[in-house]
Amino acid sequence: MTDLLSSSDRLVTILDRLVGMSKSDYYNPYEVFDWPESLPEHQYWMSPELMSTYGTEAAGELSEAQLWAISKWESINFYSLNVHGIRELIVEIIQRIHTDEFRASSEYFHHMIGEENEHMWFFATFCLKYGDKIYPNTAFQLDIESAGPAAHFLVFARLLLFEEIVDHFNSRMGTDDRLHETIKQVNHIHHQDESRHVAFGRQIVSVLHADLRARLSVAELADLETYLKRYLRRSVESLVSPAVFRDAGIPDPYALRRRILADPAHGEYQAKILKRSMRFLLNEGILTDDVLPGPA
């Protein structure tokens, strides 16, 4: 196949601009952070409203000390999900850079890969320094959902949605004065870089979906919609982790996870996190409604 992207003038212009911004905004991540030996335990490590427990009936039965502990491990889980998500992202981009189809975006891919490598480093550093672990990846490849004519679209849609979900947290935690300076800094710096990646992601997802609309049947497009909705649902569910609750000393971590997922507050939590992505997917005609399926 020939160059997929250069037929979109708009995308080519945006790629030029993003490459310029990557150069002018470049910083040395290995110098920029303050990494104190430890972070204080008796406070929130996550904005309380961004915790999976927020507003649930179960949270009302927990002490503030338990919520502090959950906030610590839930933030370590969030950064761990970033580490694993970035690894998938880098692998997918590396497989496409300097292929004919992605000729127009290869220059930009160099910047993206470099930036993501640095993001993975600071998220992993945070996890290892303050949690002494990275939570293992629970994603498991059981099928070949990413093969076929929609392969590129599905990869870039997944990456965009992953980055937008993460940014919901980064943009808020980066300016939350209740949080420790190092926590704010990690989130703020990631948020700054990701604004470029999200801008690119939206453009390429839009271009690739327009191409699929011309080539796929209505039923095939509906299958993509179903898949993406399940992906969104699963992404938010992965923020609610029994391993987190176990590390926070909760006696029955699986029961707490079930209670949270069944709580009406979780529906609101999910809707807030996905609001921006939903609007984009609906505007582009990638989704035809905003109704997500039941638990993944």
Next chain:
Amino acid sequence: MSGGDVKDPVTVVIDFLLAKRPDFEEIPRDLDLIENRVLDSLGFVNFLYLLEELTGREIPMVDVAPEDFRTIDAIEARFLR
């Protein structure tokens, strides 16, 4: 599972999968769960947590392969004995 639960673990597993796939009337023990998309990547984590809860221990992802989840028989042999 809750204290009064007397279902055996294999039945719990089958009921869980049937709830995900109401279009199946039953799940034979040798049905290929992956081929038939009863289990897929997106639904996997919740299934893993169910198995962890049934067995009372964490299942490290580095120790498992897709073949461990191919059929009910395989799942029972690998995790529920």
